[in-house]
Amino acid sequence: DADVTQTPRNRITKTGKRIMLECSQTKGHDRMYWYRQDPGLGLRLIYYSFDVKDINKGEISDGYSVSRQAQAKFSLSLESAIPNQTALYFCATSDGVRTAEAFFGQGTRLTVV
Amino acid sequence: AQSVTQLDSHVSVSEGTPVLLRCNYSSSYSPSLFWYVQHPNKGLQLLLKYTSAATLVKGINGFEAEFKKSETSFHLTKPSAHMSDAAEYFCVVSANDYKLSFGAGTTVTVRA
Numbered sequence: 001d002a003d004v005t006q007t008p009r010n011r012i013t014k015t016g017k018r019i020m021l022e023c024s025q026t027k028g029h030d031r032m033y034w035y036r037q038d039p040g041l042g043l044r045l046i047y048y049s050f051d052v053k054d055i056n057k058g059e060i061s062d063g064y065s066v067s068r069q070a071q072a073k074f075s076l077s078l079e080s081a082i083p084n085q086t087a088l089y090f091c092a093t094s095d096g097v098r099t100a101e102a103f104f105g106q107g108t109r110l111t112v113v
Numbered sequence: 114a115q116s117v118t119q120l121d122s123h124v125s126v127s128e129g130t131p132v133l134l135r136c137n138y139s140s141s142y143s144p145s146l147f148w149y150v151q152h153p154n155k156g157l158q159l160l161l162k163y164t165s166a167a168t169l170v171k172g173i174n175g176f177e178a179e180f181k182k183s184e185t186s187f188h189l190t191k192p193s194a195h196m197s198d199a200a201e202y203f204c205v206v207s208a209n210d211y212k213l214s215f216g217a218g219t220t221v222t223v224r225a
Contacts, residue, residue, distance in 0.1 A: 004156075031211065040122065042203060042215035043157075050211075058212070090156065094211075099145045099164035102213055104157040 003027050006091050006105035013081050013112055021076045021108050023091030029103075030096055032074040034058075034066060037088040037107070046089075049074055050096075081112040115140040115208040119216035126194045127224045134189040134219045136204030146187045147205040147213070148178055157203065163187060174198070199223045 004025045013019050025032065030051045035043040045058030047066040055068055063085060067075045078085055088109050092102040120135040138144060148160040161172025168180045174197075178189045187204060204216040 033213075035215075040217055042117075042217045043213075044215070045212060048212060092157075092213075096211075099162070099207070101147060101159045101162055102157075104149075106156045 002106065003103050004091055004093055004105040006089075006108050008108060009106065010109045011111070013110070015082055015112055017081050019078045019081055019110070021089055021091075021110070023074045023076070023105060024072050025074075025091075025093045025103070026072065027093050027095075027103055028071075029093040030071065031094045032068070033092040033094075033102065034064075034074070034076045035090045035092060036060065037090060043090060046076065078110075078112075081110075083112045086110060086112045115142075115144065115206045115214050117204050117206050117214055117216035119202075119204050119219050121219050122217065123220045123222070125222040125224060128196055129193050132189075132191040132194045132198065132221065134202050134204075134221070136187045136189065136216060137185055138187060138204070138206045139185060140206055140208045142208045145207040146178075146180060147207070148172065148176070148187075148189050149203045149205060150200050151203065151218075152200045160189070160202075194221075194223050196223050196225065 007022045033048045034046040037043045049055045049068045065077045088107050091105040094100045094102040118137045146163040149157040161170045163170050163180045171177045176191045201218045
């Protein structure tokens with residue numbers, strides 16, 4: 001089983017709909033992240049959480065919200081999806097060390113029509 | 114603040130020839146630096162990381178990178194490209210805030 005699991009893997013939704021992307025991890029890490037990947041822009045940080053009670057906005061949080069339900073679960077919601085939120089979304093985890101690598105899920109490809 | 118610039122958006126090499134992917138960084142603090150690879154329709158996999166130990170870092174699949182503080186660079190190299198190296202590569206910096214900042218990526222094409 002993968003260390004970081006994202007569901008769904010692919011999703012097509014309509015403009016204005018609410019959608020939730022889910023992430024769970026088995027690494028036992030406290031830190032979890034949501035990134036968005038767009039061609040030519042790399043990955044940009046949407047939200048991050050250093051523990052269940054600590055949630056922070058990243059560089060592109062507008063239009064998104066998150067919930068940290070447990071140490072192992074971190075969900076990303078689009079309250080009212082719009083077409084420019086069409087992207088590949090990644091969840092990641094790391095432990096509490098600056099030098100630690102991040103472990104990524106397989107990604108969720110979201111299309112808003 | 115921290116940031117990463119990958120100097121080439123696309124690199125094309127012949128199989129068996131060297132690969133060089135260039136990365137410059139800026140950071141107010143002593144950084145940790147990473148290279149990740151993303152194969153088509155896959156997640157991101159760590160190739161190697163620099164964490165203030167040896168400046169020449171060896172990674173998986175024959176890749177290595179050299180940290181040069183004076184040039185604020187962390188270029189990735191491989192002596193001999195293989196077809197399986199075709200992928201997108203990301204240079205990443207982590208400073209004192211523990212967040213990862215990604216470069217825009219370099220797409221590598223390998224010609225037979």
